[in-house]
Amino acid sequence: MQQWTIEGPEQLTFGPVDALDVRIVAGRLAVLASDGPPTLEVTEFDSGTPLLVTYDEESRELSVTYKDLTWDGLLGWLRRDRRRTVATLTVPRHCTVNAGVVTASAVVAGFERVTQVRSVSGEIVLDGVSGEVSATTASGDVETRAMEGDLSFKSVSGELTVAGGTPRRLRANTVSGRITADLRLRPTGHVTLHSMSGAILVRLPENSQADVAVKSTSGRLVSSFDEVSKSSGPATKSMTGRLGGGMASLTATTVSGDVTLLKGEKQ
Known part of the structure; x- marks a missing residue:
């Protein structure tokens, strides 16, 4: 096992990597799939606390993190902290990636497993x-x-935007965050969206084949598909219908959030 302590700009190259674990506080993080050798490039570093880099040759695991920034404590991080890092990691596209940030922005691109x-x-x-x-x-x-595969999203107030997605499974759950999804549904695709007060907007190609079921307690429901009809009960509103021959499914529920279903171009 090899270990490094980073306290300034630096570049490192590693052997084969099958699993990556990276966590930073502030700054910018890019994790990119690459056919070249795995590398870490830190271009900016402003912190009194060093980054710890660990590479295990036998398990092919690479870790880049602060010692006190654990996965369990990440979402509860409340410290005023000036740890700013700008880093780029390149690893193979088959690599399992775990990436965590506090206030830093992150781009993760090109991976195909977990x-x-x-x-x-x-x-x-x-x-x-x-x-x-x-x-x-x-x-x-x-x-x-350009999302494919399965996506699970959970947030309190964060927004989810899906641009040009073709999911097998999409599950999104937020309290007040907005959900905007521009989708092409696979024949067996399943999309389940839930929000308490955040609005939900979904656009599907006009020739989609899907069963649609939308419910809200007090939110406004709108659809540009003629096949989808609205109904109201004592405590809930609903919007249901079958697009084409069905097969795929789209379910959306809110308490007070509006739900809008738009018709896009044919796929």
């Missing part, structure tokens, strides 16, 4: 990530681009 990201208030971009993906934030926003 990717987990956590943030307190930092913004996260997931670009071209497939496989099993989970994103958990307190107030940080998450944007996905």
Whole structure:
């Protein structure tokens, strides 16, 4: 096992890596899939606390973190801290990625197996990530681009934006954050969206084949698909219908948040 202590700008190269664990506080983090040798490049570093880098040749595990920044304590991080790091990591696309930030922004791109990201208030971009993906934030926003595979999103007030996604499974749960999803549904795709007060907006191609079920206690429900009809009961509003021959499913529920279903171009 090899270990390094980073207290300034530095570049390191490693042997084969199958699993990456990286956590920083503030600054910017990029984790990129690459066919080249695994590398870490720190271009800016402003902290009295050094970064610890550990590489295990046998397990092919790479860790980059502060000693006191644990996964369990990440979302509860309340300290006033000046630990600012700007870092780029490149590892193989088959690598399992665990990335955590407090206020730093993060870009994670190109991975195809298991990717987990956590943030307190930092913004996260997931670009071209497939496989099993989970994103958990307190107030940080998450944007996905060209998403495939499974995505699980949980947040208190952070927003989720899905741009050009083709998910197998998409599960999003937020208290007050907005959910905006531009989707192309697979024949067996399942999308489940839940918000307490945050608005939900979904755009599907006009030739989508999906069963739609939307419910809200007091939120406004709008659909541009003629096949989707609205009804109201004593304590809930609903909007249901079958697009095309069905197969895929879209479910959305809110308490007071509005839900809008828009029709996009044919896929």
